Amino acid sequence: MSSKKRFAINSFAQVFAFLVSISITFFLTPYIVGKLGASAYGFVGLASNFVSYAAIITTALNSMAGRFITISIHQNRIEEARKYFSSVFFANIILVSIISIISILLLFHLEYILNIPNNLMNDVKMLFGFIFLNFFISIIFNVYNVSTFIVNRLDLSSTRSIISNILKALSLLGMFWLFSPSLWFVGFATVISTIYVVLTNIHFKNTLTPELIIGKHYFNWHSIKELFFAGIWVAVGRINKMLSSGFDLLLANLMIGSVHMGILAITRRLPVLTLTLYERINAVYAPPWTKLYAQGKTEELHQNILKSIRFFGLISTIPTAFIFIFGDHFYQLWLPSQDAHLLYILTIAGCIDLPLAMPLQPIYNIFVITNKVRANVLFGLGLFSISFVVVLITINLFEDKIIQLIIIAGTSTLFSAMKAMVFLPIYGARCIKIPTIKLYINTCRSLASFAILLVPLVLLKQQINYPSWINFIFCGIATCILGVGIGYLVIYNSKDRKELRVSLQKVIFKIQKKL
Structure with missing residues (x-):
């Protein structure tokens, strides 16, 4: 095969x-x-x-x-x-x-x-x-x-x-x-x-x-x-990831209470599931890349990495933009007994880093394959230490428990966004020995695609008077179509577009042949 x-x-x-x-x-x-x-x-x-x-x-x-x-x-x-x-x-x-x-x-x-x-x-x-x-x-x-x-x-x-x-x-x-x-x-x-x-x-x-x-x-x-x-x-990196995300629930339990911890746990589902989807897709690249690395096929490995980053830029804007615009409708329909507006705000706070971080997911494969995990971990630990201090200071400046929850939910993701802007493109390019500007260009194109996609989605949302599962599904389909179309034009280069067109033509031909 x-x-x-x-x-x-x-x-x-x-x-x-x-x-x-x-x-x-x-x-x-x-x-x-x-x-x-x-x-x-x-x-x-x-x-x-x-x-x-x-x-x-x-x-x-x-x-x-x-x-x-x-x-x-x-x-x-x-x-x-x-x-x-x-x-x-x-x-x-x-x-x-x-x-x-x-x-x-x-x-x-x-x-x-x-x-x-x-x-x-x-x-x-x-x-x-x-x-x-x-x-x-x-x-x-x-x-x-x-x-x-x-x-x-x-x-x-x-x-x-x-x-x-x-x-x-x-x-x-x-x-x-x-x-x-x-x-x-x-x-x-x-x-x-x-x-x-x-x-x-x-x-x-x-x-x-x-x-x-x-x-x-x-x-x-x-x-x-x-x-x-x-x-x-990798273990130290796992500590950092645990502290910067999972530790939020423990912090909420100890400093605010079990009820508010439960609310925060619910809002973690959307960003965690979104990230999990792209981690699973990213996992598909690891076996062939490990094989290419073992066989010393460096140039082919480089081409695969850059192509994967453009692909991730194309597909990652879709769920993130959908959450940003229609997240409140989702909670109104999914958990009508809960405060949908609060759940929506906490979810957005927990998704701040996704538009920047998800297109660069393939870089994490490179850290493992090349056995260059240390710098990534140390940088992450430094950011967590700063964000933890920020949380402890700011959470004590407010008595309102909702504001405290927002601080807990959003601080770590804000620093994660900073990591995606600064560290991942620079060190990722160094690990695979390509110009840093190539990764920054792809990141900027992904952000531009995300920003452009938000505009028609906001206009679409304004036409909805009463949320329902039917119009929610319709909006999801519209987001996918618009996201792919915008990403195809903004993120993909001419070679990517040609390959995609050829692949679609082959699929259409096979379907017509069977019919």
Whole structure:
């Protein structure tokens, strides 16, 4: 199969998996909020954040395993790949054994760490217990994820994700239907879906990369050391990401209260899901780029990177512009029992960085592939330190809890936007050894496309007197059409336009031939 066709299949599978996930979230979130309340729902996000804190310990080892194993396989160093694979597996078991002791102690003293309403105490502890269990299962078998990456079959992992999300939703709905609503149902359903993921990953490993064998004689401390020091900066970067985003919920819980934390958790869904979509699409580039890097095909790698940045500029303006203009309509329709205007303001505060950051998503692949993560992490940590101080100072200048929420929601994203404007284009260009101006030109074109797109969307919104799902969907379709058209003219160069026209002509020809 050609690389273009494989890329198209992987991209479609990733997007479809995301759409299934977001659809489930779309229907389940108001259901859970309605059954348990916004305050209880906030603890679901908080529990996940606690797991992300614990995951930092394992990130230094696991984050670069895929990169080293993949390069070893493509360079036909099978014994070396087996050492990496086996060493990570056994090291993860040791790490989980240690972390589980800390987690149990944390679980029994959770009420002294968080503000938990008395009526939710047992429910929240059970939720955290299942989320921790899910984390342990995921980490032990984490290295099995590498097989679909090595052979560039991300469509298989996407199909697995679709089924696991459906399984999670069905399990959750079944428990809500059969029993009295409880918060821990969310954690239990998550464990069920993860067990399915683990079983399929084992199957993929056995069928796609049977040469990867786990054995005690392959365990190698040198391999562990190499992976650890290569991944230590990724781990520090994960700390930075956790502090700059997930830490917001903890801060809201401790400084404002559980109810307002729940409100903030709801508004995190749109920006997080939007970013997740583009991270999934970006993941499609990683396997072929890693292969090109391993084979030393530098020029081809450069061309792929620049083309991907233009593509991301084209597609990333669409959801961001839609959120900026129609976000309030969405909340009025999705969560009619909540304050739609407040949710909209907090969401916009959490999306400030997206128009700048999303077009440059492919750069993050380069940091990992070239093993140049340190500078990115250090710059991010510096920005977080400044933003954290800013939050602590400004939040104490106001007594209004809504203003405090807006400060928490918007400060980290504001500094993230600064990073996208300054650091990513400069250091990204240095890593791939191309002129910095090329990345800045693409960024400016993406921003111009975004700004132009906002104008017709504002005019369209003015024609809507009463929001409904029908006109909301119509506006979404109009945004896609306008966004693609404007991006095609503003962001794409003549070569990109020609390739796109040729691809569309081929698709149309095949459809006509079948008809």
